[in-house]
Amino acid sequence: MKLTGAAHFEKRKKADLLVLPFWQHEKQASPAFSLSLLESGKKAIQALLETGDFKGKEGEVAVLYLDKQPEKRCVLLGLGKEKLLHIEGLRRSYGTLAKTCLGKKWLSLNVVVPEKTQLSESELGRGMSEGLLLANYHIPSLKHSQPDQDGNENKLIHSIHWVGASSKAITQESEKAFKLCQAVYYVRDLVNGNADEVTPPYLAQQVKELGRQYPEIKVTVFDKKRIEKEHLDLLLAVNRGSSLDPAFLILEYRGNPQSKDHTVIVGKGITYDTGGLNIKSSGMETMKCDMAGAATAIGIILAARHLKLKVNVTAVAPVTENCTDANSFKPGDVYKSHHGKTVEMTNSDAEGRLILADALSYASKKLKPTRIIDMATLTGAIDIALGSEAAGMLSSDEMLAAALIQAGQTTFERVWRMPLYDEYLERLKSDIADLKSWNGRSAGSCVAAIFLREFVDPSISWAHLDIASTAYGTDNKKYLPKYATGMGVRLIIELLEHLPKAKAKS
Numbered sequence: 383m384k385l386t387g388a389a390h391f392e393k394r395k396k397a398d399l400l401v402l403p404f405w406q407h408e409k410q411a412s413p414a415f416s417l418s419l420l421e422s423g424k425k426a427i428q429a430l431l432e433t434g435d436f437k438g439k440e441g442e443v444a445v446l447y448l449d450k451q452p453e454k455r456c457v458l459l460g461l462g463k464e465k466l467l468h469i470e471g472l473r474r475s476y477g478t479l480a481k482t483c484l485g486k487k488w489l490s491l492n493v494v495v496p497e498k499t500q501l502s503e504s505e506l507g508r509g510m511s512e513g514l515l516l517a518n519y520h521i522p523s524l525k526h527s528q529p530d531q532d533g534n535e536n537k538l539i540h541s542i543h544w545v546g547a548s549s550k551a552i553t554q555e556s557e558k559a560f561k562l563c564q565a566v567y568y569v570r571d572l573v574n575g576n577a578d579e580v581t582p583p584y585l586a587q588q589v590k591e592l593g594r595q596y597p598e599i600k601v602t603v604f605d606k607k608r609i610e611k612e613h614l615d616l617l618l619a620v621n622r623g624s625s626l627d628p629a630f631l632i633l634e635y636r637g638n639p640q641s642k643d644h645t646v647i648v649g650k651g652i653t654y655d656t657g658g659l660n661i662k663s664s665g666m667e668t669m670k671c672d673m674a675g676a677a678t679a680i681g682i683i684l685a686a687r688h689l690k691l692k693v694n695v696t697a698v699a700p701v702t703e704n705c706t707d708a709n710s711f712k713p714g715d716v717y718k719s720h721h722g723k724t725v726e727m728t729n730s731d732a733e734g735r736l737i738l739a740d741a742l743s744y745a746s747k748k749l750k751p752t753r754i755i756d757m758a759t760l761t762g763a764i765d766i767a768l769g770s771e772a773a774g775m776l777s778s779d780e781m782l783a784a785a786l787i788q789a790g791q792t793t794f795e796r797v798w799r800m801p802l803y804d805e806y807l808e809r810l811k812s813d814i815a816d817l818k819s820w821n822g823r824s825a826g827s828c829v830a831a832i833f834l835r836e837f838v839d840p841s842i843s844w845a846h847l848d849i850a851s852t853a854y855g856t857d858n859k860k861y862l863p864k865y866a867t868g869m870g871v872r873l874i875i876e877l878l879e880h881l882p883k884a885k886a887k888s
């Protein structure tokens with residue numbers, strides 16, 4: 383991806399497309415200088431506006447063909463009402479634009495920057511870049527179809543030149559967005575891959591490769607023997623039904639070695655969830671997504687490295703399949719956890735909380751974290767409660783909860799706090815073990831979180847993010863592709879960038 387910028391309108395290079403921003407109900411292009419220079423297009427643009435064929439609504443697109451311009455064509459891009467402009471609106475408009483470009487194979491863009499907005503240039507740059515880049519993605523294709531005559535199958539936008547960027551802010555923001563999106567694409571590729579390819583051994587090999595490629599990332603992979611030695615016994619229980627060994631991944635990035643502040647991200651890594659012996663009666667076809675938490679945790683380490691963040695962050699991912707097999711763990715049986723507490727496994731489809739319990743307890747005991755955030759496609763119930771508009775967030779720490787909500791608003795990877803009432807724990811009382819893993823559908827997401835809380839050292843600040851409805855979807859959002867979204871990388875990076883300075887020094 384080539385990202386460049388210049389203040390001048392005149393010195394544009396050849397490109398597939400010139401993008402001109404428009405406000406809704408304004409009869410003039412913004413910035414004005416571009417319209418005055420486009421004499422050949424002036425009439426056509428005025429006709430589009432006067433007839434109302436183009437209104438400048440958010441994400442609205444109209445194509446024009448202009449004489450004597452370095453671009454093959456010009457797109458008028460609606461940004462909605464000027465007074466209502468905000469970063470998320472920019473993401474949506476430029477995301478829609480990127481999707482149009484991908485469909486038409488317009489891959490090099492000269493993008494005129496809107497001027498005199500109430501947003502700063504860096505905010506403008508962030509919104510436009512994130513919209514364009516988050517949408518600039520193709521799922522690695524498994525289709526048999528041949529590339530078209532131009533060999534253009536699945537090509538991506540490869541060059542963006544910002545026109546009228548008076549300061550460096552726009553190119554800086556777009557470079558930052560690109561680094562972030564590298565991690566987001568990595569997460570999406572892992573989640574979108576076939577479950578029979580993206581297996582526990584495959585993930586282990588991928589993260590080892592990251593460790594070789596990036597010396598700033600220290601990678602440790604526990605194999606089955608080591609997992610047995612560490613007594614990650616709930617992970618082993620879930621793994622029983624699988625023909626593939628489990629893996630336990632640890633990726634460490636130390637951007638501020640002087641500081642003791644340390645964030646651990648724990649990600650659920652079920653590479654496929656059949657439900658186990660409580661075999662799923664519906665929805666199994668989306669269950670390759672059940673390692674999205676693990677993929678996101680890995681993506682956060684990658685993004686922290688690419689952005690050279692001055693923070694210490696570790697990703698921990700317990701990884702296994704949850705299979706229906708003669709060897710599968712049996713509902714009703716009791717297993718001991720890494721923590722020591724025993725668990726009556728009341729539903730083998732509630733496997734996520736089991737492997738997370740061991741990872742949370744391992745992280746609490748061994749990694750000396752300041753805070754732990756776990757990310758998991760944990761419950762279908764979170765989709766019933768919130769849909770794909772927000773991830774569920776449950777936290778025992780007011781400050782961390784507030785910081786996550788704030789980061790969610792900035793990135794629009796929103797989180798909605800749900801209660802962690804002590805009473806929910808009552809529902810997990812067992813006659814034969816320290817606790818049950820599951821007790822029916824009522825308050826499903828909250829009870830799952832209260833189960834997890836039992837395995838976190840109470841002195842550690844902790845939050846749980848249920849990303850079951852946001853990590854993977856079949857609806858096509860404005861700047862998100864279908865299927866894996868990569869949700870959570872931008873959220874946590876935003877959080878890490880704004881960690882309280884005082885704590886970071888301690």
Ligand code: BES
Pocket residue numbers: 655657665668671672729731732733734759760761762763820850851
């Ligand atoms: N992986 C699922 C949760 C899930 C559902 C993720 C939909 C993504 C989309 C989880 O392991 C699961 O099976 N949960 C069950 C409930 C369980 C407690 C019996 C569910 O949510 O239905």
Ligand code: ZN
Pocket residue numbers: 655657704730731732733734
């Ligand atoms: Zn399950």
Ligand code: ZN
Pocket residue numbers: 652655672731733734759760
């Ligand atoms: Zn699951």
